[in-house]
Amino acid sequence: MKPSQTHRPTVGSLFAGIGGFDLGFERAGFITSWQVEIHDICRSVLADRFPHAKQHKDVRTCLPELTPVDVIVGGFPCQDVSIMGRRAGLNGQRTGLFFNAMHIVASLAPRWLVLENVCGLISSHDGRDLQTVIETLVPMRVCGVLARA
Template sequence: MYATKKPTVGSLFAGIGGFDLGFENAGYETRWQIEINPVCRAVLADRFPHAKQFNDVRECGKQNLEPVDVIVGGFPCQDVSSMGRRKGLEGHRTGLFYEVIRILDELRPKWVVLENVVGLLHSKDGRDFQTVVESLADCGYVGYWRVLNAQYFGVPTRRRRVFLVAGLGQHPPIELLADAAAVGTFSGSTSPANYPAEVDGWAYPTLLSGSATSQINISGSGLVFAGEHRHKMVERIGEVENNGICRGLDAANFAETHAAGNAVVPQVAEWIAERLIVVT
């Protein structure tokens, strides 16, 4: 019996591979990843040894990237985020979207899936998002966009992101735009969590309410809470003094937390990939 060939995916602005993990869980094979952060790229090399890693999207294209069925990418959001200076697509970071268009035009994958913060929708009074859609259309890609919240995919956090799914001269399955099953059949909560709640049941609401890549919940209990026994706090301090265990976030802790905060939620990516794989 012959093995079925897996559809292939290439990842732009890969981070630590959240998009890629979701697609691989759905049955895709990652062929290449582009990520400029060396720490994140080391994580990718460890977790995706079968994929080639590249470090600069501006230096990649048909000359060094293998053609794939799907290209995914969460292009930089700093210039459209509510935490940024709101330069939009004119900013040197979010403006890297145009490198996405260039690579799409050179490789011509069947599908493209892009992710960004919801601030993209109203950046420059909506003109930037119109430019994104028009640029994809000018390149031959048509499809849908939708805001998806990670809390409805079995993930204990409220994380709203806009996803664009487009095909080369072909619309993606309608299930990506309109749910074709009862909400109750999906994993995760079907309604926002009620607060206040017991600490163990929190989805970690934060002071920045989803605006930062690295967050601490309002009470700080996610970092220091020790159930039932206050003396556990004293013991924790003792561990720091006696064994040199870091207290709080050191440089390595911060790098890990920041990378996780920037990552696409794999469960959301997997949901999209499952609906694309049937037509790939």
């Protein structure tokens, strides 16, 4: 690296959607290394907005191809904890993808983790789902933020 160049911290995005987290981090000086998003239309938008980021389709299968990053961001699916849903919680097919995401986080060991979900996570299964999320995060020893939408 030339002396005039500085290291730009890297970010990886799980459940990337159309790149809201990614855009914010890039505006703060980060570079998006990779994005994982299952929806084809969203991936098309991501490819247009972030041509430098490697695209991946599924959190259940992408790990071997992901590279370490400084920060992992993501808003894991909320349908199963939303007060508007059936409240299957972390046992639900969609919200349960949280565990696949945390396997990625544990494997790549980023310095920071930023997660987002809906306020229904707090009350899902009388708070036990939020407790599970916290208990899953603690041993990872990443600096984390759990925000609500």
